[in-house]
Amino acid sequence: MKSRFPVWIISHAGFSVTPKSKKILTAPQESNAQRIEDIYGLHGQIEHKIAFLRTHVPEGVKLILIGHSVGSYIALHVLNRAPDLPVIHAFLLFPTIERMSESPNGKIATPLLCWFRYMLYATSYLFLKPCPEIIKSFVIHKVLEKMSFKSELPLTDVLQPFCLANAAYLGSQEMIRVVKRDDDIIKEHLPKLTFYYGKTDAWCPIKYYEDMKKDFPEGNIYLCEKGIPHAFVLGFYQEMASIVADWINNRLPRK
Structure with missing residues (x-):
């Protein structure tokens, strides 16, 4: 029997126009938009996601993070900066977590x-x-x-x-700051990480996948065999959703 899960989708701060009656982040007991330094930058975006999870997700709910592209970098740093969050797994899709400016x-x-x-x-x-x-x-x-x-x-x-x-x-911050792969974070959380690389991804060349496989041979690191592009949301969102749903339903522990 397939399981059902609540889903929260978090936009990057500043990527949509916030209604005048709302703030970017409503978190009376946590950091809000005024307290997060440089909220529209890479550091601020990470803190923005942590504040959302701490404020709007019910206490005791186990979390599965799904990050795409630089969202994978953000997911890794959420794990690193907020070890108190009950994250049981993170799926990192077409992960731009290193050498972004060196990619095609x-x-x-x-x-x-x-x-x-x-x-x-x-x-x-x-x-x-x-x-x-x-x-x-x-x-x-x-x-x-x-x-x-x-x-x-x-x-x-x-x-x-x-x-x-x-x-x-x-x-611009991604090009400057996403340079060296955060191997210490990956090593610490490897059992709860799944990486999914594209065969023809101009943001993550296949060499990045090969390096990951070489450095973390015991990790869940996969290469897409279905021809799904980096920007899968523009035409392959159903295929990608099915892959992730299959992982969640069949590979994660139920306890």
Whole structure:
């Protein structure tokens, strides 16, 4: 019999426009947005996730972390910084946890994000801020239509200058800070980690997978044989969800 689990999906702070009646993080007994240093940066994003889990997940609930791309890096550091959280496993999908700027995509993204992002800020505020929401919605709809991607959610935040600026800022920090693999964290938590690498992932070259297998031969480290791309959410989300659901249902202890 298959199990059912509650799911919490946590956006990166600043990647969507927060309603005026809400704060980025409501945590009266924990760190809130004002107390987290540089909340839109890599450090702040990690603390943001920890504060959410401590505040909004009921006490005593065992946690399974699922991180994609830099979310895998964040998941590792949640484990490291918050050992009190009852995390029983973490699935790290297409994990960008090392040498991001050296990857094929990183070599292109690094100068854009680190040197030219201020041009993006200026351009977005000049041209996107005054643009009516209906036009933004139409543009996004047409782009997603070309990609054969359907969404029931409003995605106009993608073209909000505030969100674009935060995404570019976080991306620049990733290029600078995600360099050396955190082997001490991985070694400490290896039994509760599952890594899933792509065969043709320009953010995580296959050499990164091979290095992981060599350095942690006893780990749960897999290479995708299904041709799923790094950005699986754009067309392979059902396949990826089925793989993770199978892992959860069939491989994790029930106690």
